[in-house]
Structures are given as C-alpha cells and as structure tokens.
Amino acid sequence: MQTHDIRQRFLDHFIKAGHTEVPSASLILDDPNLLFVNAGMVPFKPYFLGEQTPPFDRATSVQKCVRTLDIDEVGITTRHNTFFQMAGNFSFGDYFKREAIGFAWTLLTNSVADGGYGIEADKLWPTVYLDDDEAEAIWRDEIGVPAERIQRRGLKDNYWSMGVPGPCGPCSEIFYDRGPAYGEEGGPEADEDRYIEIWNLVFMQNVRGPGGGKDGYEILGPLPKKNIDTGMGIERVACILQGVDNVYETDLCKPIIDLAARLTGRAYGAGNHDDDVRFRVIADHARTATLLIGDGVLPGNDGRGYVLRRLLRRVVRSVRLLGADQPTMGDFINLVVDTMSPSYPNLAEQRTHIVDVAIGEEASFSKTLAAGSKLFADAAQATKASENTTISGDDAFTLHDTYGFPIDLTLEMAAEAGLSVDQQGFTALMAEQKQRAKADATARKTGHADLSVYREFLDRGPTTFTGFDELVSEAKV
Ligand code: ATP
Ligand code: MG
Ligand code: MG
Numbered sequence: 036m037q038t039h040d041i042r043q044r045f046l047d048h049f050i051k052a053g054h055t056e057v058p059s060a061s062l063i064l065d066d067p068n069l070l071f072v073n074a075g076m077v078p079f080k081p082y083f084l085g086e087q088t089p090p091f092d093r094a095t096s097v098q099k100c101v102r103t104l105d106i107d108e109v110g111i112t113t114r115h116n117t118f119f120q121m122a123g124n125f126s127f128g129d130y131f132k133r134e135a136i137g138f139a140w141t142l143l144t145n146s147v148a149d150g151g152y153g154i155e156a157d158k159l160w161p162t163v164y165l166d167d168d169e170a171e172a173i174w175r176d177e178i179g180v181p182a183e184r185i186q187r188r189g190l191k192d193n194y195w196s197m198g199v200p201g202p203c204g205p206c207s208e209i210f211y212d213r214g215p216a217y218g219e220e221g222g223p224e225a226d227e228d229r230y231i232e233i234w235n236l237v238f239m240q241n242v243r244g245p246g247g248g249k250d251g252y253e254i255l256g257p258l259p260k261k262n263i264d265t266g267m268g269i270e271r272v273a274c275i276l277q278g279v280d281n282v283y284e285t286d287l288c289k290p291i292i293d294l295a296a297r298l299t300g301r302a303y304g305a306g307n308h309d310d311d312v313r314f315r316v317i318a319d320h321a322r323t324a325t326l327l328i329g330d331g332v333l334p335g336n337d338g339r340g341y342v343l344r345r346l347l348r349r350v351v352r353s354v355r356l357l358g359a360d361q362p363t364m365g366d367f368i369n370l371v372v373d374t375m376s377p378s379y380p381n382l383a384e385q386r387t388h389i390v391d392v393a394i395g396e397e398a399s400f401s402k403t404l405a406a407g408s409k410l411f412a413d414a415a416q417a418t419k420a421s422e423n424t425t426i427s428g429d430d431a432f433t434l435h436d437t438y439g440f441p442i443d444l445t446l447e448m449a450a451e452a453g454l455s456v457d458q459q460g461f462t463a464l465m466a467e468q469k470q471r472a473k474a475d476a477t478a479r480k481t482g483h484a485d486l487s488v489y490r491e492f493l494d495r496g497p498t499t500f501t502g503f504d505e506l507v508s509e510a511k512v
C-alpha cells in the first residue's frame with residue numbers, strides 16, 4: 036500500500052467516525068519553546084489547555100513533524116526520520132479510552148477491502164501504563180488481545196504530560212512484531228527494533244501541578260473533561276505494509292536512495308554498512324530540508340536556520356563520502372518536490388525558491404570543505420602520529436574560527452577517522468574569544484583602538500547549536 040493511500044485511509048476512517056479533517060499546520064508555529072512542530076497534537080494545544088474552545092469535538096489530521104532529537108538515529112535504526120508525518124485522531128472532551136482503542140484496532144486490522152490496513156492481529160502488541168487496569172481490560176476483554184501480548188511500562192514510555200500545570204495521563208502504544216530476523220522475542224519491553232512502535236494513544240485524564248513529586252510537581256486530580264490525542268507514524272506503517280526493511284526504503288524515500296546511487300555510482304545494500312547509512316541520511320535529510328525551506332526556514336547560524344544548514348551539509352558530505360564531487364543538491368531537492376507535492380502542493384509552487392536556497396548552501400559549504408579539509412586531515416594525521424586519539428581543542432578552534440567548520444562537523448569527521456575531539460579545550464577557546472571580543476568592543480567604544488575591521492566577524496557570532504536544547508526542553512514539559 037502506497038503512502039498516499041495510507042494517509043487517505045486514516046483520514047477516511049476517522050471522518051467516517053465523525054471527525055473533522057484539519058489540514059497539517061506549518062512546521063513552524065509561533066511558540067518560543069518549540070523549534071519545529073514535533074507531534075500531531077501541537078496545533079491543538081490551546082484546546083487541550085482550555086485556552087480556546089475547539090469548533091469540533093473530534094478532529095483528525097496528518098501533521099508534518101520534524102524531530103531533530105532523532106538526527107543521530109537516522110539511517111542507523113530502521114525507524115527514525117527527522118521529517119515524518121504523524122496521523123492523529125483527537126477527542127476534546129468527547130470519547131475516551133474505549134473508543135480510541137477500538138478506532139485504532141479496526142483501522143489496523145480491518146481488511147484492505149474494508150478500508151483498513153489488513154495487518155494480522157497476532158502481530159500487534161499493545162502496551163499500557165503500570166496502573167492502567169482500565170486500558171488493559173479493554174485490550175484483553177473487549178478487543179481480545181491475549182494477556183501475554185499486553186505489556187505494562189513505566190513513566191518514561193507510557194505516561195505523558197504537557198506543561199505545568201497542564202493535562203497529563205497514561206498512554207497505550209501499539210507495536211508491530213517484525214519477526215525474529217529483527218531481534219529478540221519478548222515484546223517491546225525486550226526489543227524495540229523487532230517490535231516497532233507504530234501508534235501512541237494518549238489518554239489525557241488528569242491535571243499535573245505544583246506538589247510533592249520528585250520534580251516538584253504531582254498529579255492534582257482528574258480533568259473536568261477527558262481528551263484523546265493519538266499519533267500514528269505514516270512512514271512506519273508504510274514500512275510494514277510495503278514489506279521493506281526500514282523507513283528510508285518506502286515508496287516516497289527509496290527513489291532518493293536510487294537517485295543517490297545513480298549520481299555517485301555506488302550501490303545501495305551491497306554490504307557496505309557505512310555507505311548504506313549515508314544513502315539513508317541523504318534520503319532522510321533531503322526530505323526534511325525541502326519541507327523546512329517550504330515552510331520558510333533559511334540556512335543560518337543558530338536555531339532553526341542552523342538545523343536546516345546542518346541537514347543540507349550532511350547531505351553534501353554524505354554524497355562526497357559516497358565518492359561524488361559534482362553538485363547534486365538540485366537533483367535531490369527536485370525529486371523530493373516531485374514525490375511530496377501531491378500531499379504538500381506548496382512545495383511545487385515554491386520549487387525554484389527551495390532549489391535555489393539548497394543549491395546556495397551546497398555551493399558555500401563546498402568552499403568551506405575545500406578550505407578546511409586539508410587542515411582537518413593534517414590535524415587528524417598529527418594526532419594519530421603522536422599515538423593520540425583526541426584532536427586538540429586548538430585545532431578544532433582554528434577549524435571553526437578560520438575555516439568556518441562548525442564543531443559538530445569536526446566531531447563528525449573525527450568520529451569517521453576513529454578520533455575524538457577535545458571539546459572542553461574548544462569550548463574554553465571559544466569563551467576566551469568571546470571575552471576578547473567583548474574587551475575589544477569596550478575598547479572601541481572608549482576609543483582605545485579601531486577594531487571596526489573585525490566587526491563583520493563579531494556580527495557573525497559563534498555558531499552554537501541550540502536546536503537540541505530547545506527541543507529537549509520541549510520534550511521535558
Ligand atoms: P520511538 O520510541 O520509536 O522513538 P516515540 O515514542 O518517540 O517513538 P511518539 O512520540 O509516541 O514516538 O510519536 C507517535 C508516533 O509517531 C510513534 O508511534 C511513531 O509511529 C511515530 N514516530 C515518532 N518518532 C518518529 C520518527 N523519528 N520517525 C518516524 N516516525 C516517528
Ligand atoms: Mg522517540
Ligand atoms: Mg517510544
């Protein structure tokens with residue numbers, strides 16, 4: 036079943052059950068705590084928090100999501116994209132656990148002729164929160180899942196909360212057993228590669244607020260109106276229904292891998308693990324970059340712009356490491372626009388802009404690479420020659436300061452060479468530089484020296500990657 040069909044069946048299933056279809060919001064919302072929309076419920080937050088009254092009791096959407104937190108998993112696990120589509124159904128004080136579980140189960144297991152995905156029931160493993168007897172009873176007694184396929188999990192996996200004070204509640208997740216080729220038996224508790232998580236059902240039933248818990252908060256009591264928030268990963272379901280190994284080989288991603296193989300002359304899946312990871316990184320990041328530019332992000336030195344810059348640069352490096360030197364970005368971006376615009380028509384409308392931005396970054400990064408790669412190679416060689424495994428903070432600083440190598444590029448290149456980097460030393464030098472810049476600025480103000488020629492460098496500022504921190508703080512609320 037093609038991705039487009041999977042999306043449409045989801046929406047049809049819930050529209051039929053009285054839900055209003057809400058189009059995906061932009062990846063960029065006006066929320067200072069959130070770098071990118073990272074879940075289907077984000078645009079509905081004001082309803083869940085009681086700040087606005089929803090115009091419907093039930094809604095369904097397929098929301099564009101970006102999770103930079105997952106960037107290091109990309110291409111290595113079989114299931115983490117930086118961009119993915121989260122399909123969801125939402126109840127605002129309307130139906131609750133029983134219906135939410137029933138809706139999910141029928142969509143997954145109904146036959147294809149009947150509008151479902153036709154997944155075999157005995158491949159599905161639900162989890163419930165430690166004390167959620169109610170959800171377990173529904174799964175076991177009403178849906179008929181054998182007790183041994185229902186696992187109970189703790190706070191980290193099966194409890195969800197939003198803001199404080201704010202709604203919270205247990206969740207129930209649905210995993211699909213990919214079989215012994217993918218790992219150990221024993222359910223999701225034992226192995227989350229073999230048992231791939233496809234759907235999370237959140238039961239918002241309580242309010243959390245200041246109290247005596249470990250983090251200074253506790254559950255204060257039940258919400259006046261209970262809500263449902265669910266999220267199903269479209270790419271993960273596509274991976275299962277298309278019988279492919281991972282989320283990068285589905286109908287919308289595999290063409291990018293194939294194109295990368297043609298452009299680099301290397302084969303995918305030919306037994307070289309590192310190469311295969313690079314192919315998957317290209318497929319993932321080219322997609323995310325295209326969608327981000329389509330939603331108004333431009334490459335920059337911090338925040339969202341830096342995430343985009345990093346994604347584009349990782350595409351360029353992966354292509355290089357696969358052995359191609361010529362520019363390829365335009366081909367990748369055009370292909371993503373072709374494959375994704377049936378769902379997101381704004382991409383086709385903005386094709387020229389998106390391609391131009393991505394190509395511009397490719398060109399400037401190619402210059403950076405050309406300038407700094409020799410110094411990096413020398414530093415790596417000197418490190419090895421002195422039987423060391425750590426590139427000095429000095430070298431990392433010079434690469435940053437003189438050649439524009441962001442520290443994560445140096446870290447990545449070092450890791451590829453089997454080396455680490457003295458990050459403490461690097462950070463100390465950065466701090467010193469900041470101090471010097473401050474002192475210079477003061478001197479300039481007081482007329483002690485004319486340093487205006489350095490202004491441009493100062494304006495550029497240090498390239499600190501704040502993306503993870505911002506996302507981490509979002510994940511914590
Ligand atoms: P995992 O444990 O596999 O990282 P998660 O628990 O972080 O997933 P949720 O936050 O519960 O995921 O999101 C709801 C659904 O969205 C998941 O069940 C999954 O199907 C999908 N999903 C989450 N993260 C990703 C991702 N990085 N790439 C593709 N799909 C994802
Ligand atoms: Mg996750
Ligand atoms: Mg999970």
Ligand code: MG
Pocket residue numbers: 208232235
């Ligand atoms: Mg989950």
